[in-house]
Structure formats: structure tokens, C-alpha cells
Amino acid sequence: MIHVGIGYDVHALVEGRKLVLGCVEIPHERGLDGHSDADALAHAITDAVLGAIGEVDIGHFFPNTDPRWKGAPSRVFLEESARQVKARGGRIVNIDATLIAERPKIFPHIGLMKERVAAALGLPVNKVGIKATTNERMGFLGREEGIAAMAVASVDLPE
Numbered sequence: 001m002i003h004v005g006i007g008y009d010v011h012a013l014v015e016g017r018k019l020v021l022g023c024v025e026i027p028h029e030r031g032l033d034g035h036s037d038a039d040a041l042a043h044a045i046t047d048a049v050l051g052a053i054g055e056v057d058i059g060h061f062f063p064n065t066d067p068r069w070k071g072a073p074s075r076v077f078l079e080e081s082a083r084q085v086k087a088r089g090g091r092i093v094n095i096d097a098t099l100i101a102e103r104p105k106i107f108p109h110i111g112l113m114k115e116r117v118a119a120a121l122g123l124p125v126n127k128v129g130i131k132a133t134t135n136e137r138m139g140f141l142g143r144e145e146g147i148a149a150m151a152v153a154s155v156d157l158p159e
């Protein structure tokens, strides 16, 4: 039985932080603020996978008050979501995600992002879609105050 899940995340862009998206460090003058590495794309995908199996969101498993996850690579969160699917006898069918960032240019990094996200989820790379768009300079995303990501996951679960 195919189940789908949706995920959304946004983090603020601030000085003095690395920019990590889709488990890839991207050269930029600012990075995303957060307790972990603040990888909004990985967080949205994690929530999509957790949503597809009817689970609670990422913040429940990895509270931002827990020092263990301070600066944690978000690969760990993706791995945990895949582990939960497996524990239910299921498998992730595919993932699709969109990043919304005015800058920097995301496209040159998408190949590596797909490889790393696929590896964290235990999927072939052709099961992971990642696209990027701008917000046409409108709103907080358009003013480069932050970067957002949305994702869907399809998961095959036993009846």
C-alpha cells in the first residue's frame, strides 16, 4: 500500500554559519541558523518520510534542546527516518523536493545533494528528486532572510 507524506522547513540565513543543504556544504557568505547543521532540505525530506508512515515530526525525535544534536549533520535525521520505515516492514519508493532560495545558485550542487540524500536513505539516486527555484525576490525568501524547502515522500507499507 502506497502512502505519501509531506514536509516543509525554513531556516533563517545568518552571518557566521556554514550553508548546508541536502547534506552538501555550499560556499556562501551566510549560512542557515539552527541547532543542528540547519539543513532545511534534509529536514523537509525527513518530515515527509515520517509523515508517510504516520509518525510525528523530526523535532520530536531530535529536540533542539538536546545537546546531542547541537551541530549534528542532518544525515543522521534522514537515516533515522529510513530506519523507521524499515522497522515497519516498508520501503521508500521515491522522494521529491524543492528548495526555495534566492541565492546562491543551487543547481550546480544538485547532483551531489541527490547522491548524499539517496545514500542516507538507502535509495538509488534516481529515486530522489531535488529541484530549486527562487521566490522571484518577493517576501522573506526573496529578501534572502532565509531558505525554505518542501518535500514529498512515497512509502510502500505492508497492509
Ligand code: MG
Binding pocket: 009, 010, 011, 034, 038, 039, 040, 043
Ligand atoms: Mg529544520
